[in-house]
Amino acid sequence: MKTYSAKPLEVERKWYLIDAEGEILGRLATRVANILRGKNKPEYTPNVDTGDFVIVINADKVVVSGKKETDKIYYHHTGYPGGLKAASVKEVREKDARKLIEKAVKGMLQHNTLGDTQFTKLKVYNGPEHPHAAQKPIVLEKEGK
Numbered sequence: 001m002k003t004y005s006a007k008p009l010e011v012e013r014k015w016y017l018i019d020a021e022g023e024i025l026g027r028l029a030t031r032v033a034n035i036l037r038g039k040n041k042p043e044y045t046p047n048v049d050t051g052d053f054v055i056v057i058n059a060d061k062v063v064v065s066g067k068k069e070t071d072k073i074y075y076h077h078t079g080y081p082g083g084l085k086a087a088s089v090k091e092v093r094e095k096d097a098r099k100l101i102e103k104a105v106k107g108m109l110q111h112n113t114l115g116d117t118q119f120t121k122l123k124v125y126n127g128p129e130h131p132h133a134a135q136k137p138i139v140l141e142k143e144g145k
Contacts, residue, residue: 004043005045005048006043006044006045006048006050007048008048008049011038011043011048011049011050013051013052013053013121014052014053014138015052015053015054015055015132015135015136015137015138016035016052016053016054016055016137016138016139016140017055017057017130017137017138017139017140018031018032018054018055018056018057018140019057019058019128019139019142020056020057020058020059020061020062020101021058021061021062022061022063022142023062023063023142024062024063024064024065025062025063025064025100025101025104026104027143028056028062028101028104029101029104029105029107029108030108031140031143032054032056032101032105032122033105033108033109035051035052035054036051036052036054036105036109036118036119036121036122037050037051037109037110037118038050038051038052040052047114049114049117049118051118051121052121053121053122053123053132053135053137054121054122054123055123055124055125055130055132055137056101056122056123056124056125057125057127057128057129057130058125058126058127058128059097059098059100059101059124059125059126060093060097060126060127062097062100062101064089068089069088069089069090070088070089070090071088072088072089073086073087073088074086074087074088074089074092074103096126097126098124098125098126101124102122102124105119105122106119
């Protein structure tokens with residue numbers, strides 16, 4: 001029996017809707033990354049983008065465990081001398097809570113052009129509304145329910 005390898009034009013894409021309210025950031029990011037990569041499908045192929053679209057709503061209500069709200073620090077560099085910037089989870093949440101989920105998911109995807117194209121299928125929104133109703137997304141329940 002030959003090993004099946006998915007072709008990019010044969011992939012059928014679905015849209016999934018996940019409510020992040022009360023979800024733990026890391027566990028949510030793992031679920032989203034697996035769907036974006038296509039690991040939830042039987043025709044998963046590592047070198048082909050077989051993933052689906054994911055809409056995450058209520059990003060501002062995602063939960064971090066322990067003292068991460070104040071102790072976890074996100075760093076980035078501006079590219080200029082002395083340009084190292086730091087922000088805690090609380091500061092990032094106040095500025096734009098979508099960045100918490102986007103950064104967590106991006107770190108779980110491949111760090112190449114395939115990962116970049118998979119990341120473009122992630123849509124994150126702070127509130128409960130989203131403009132993708134026409135795609136008829138499938139609502140995913142919380143893990144463990």
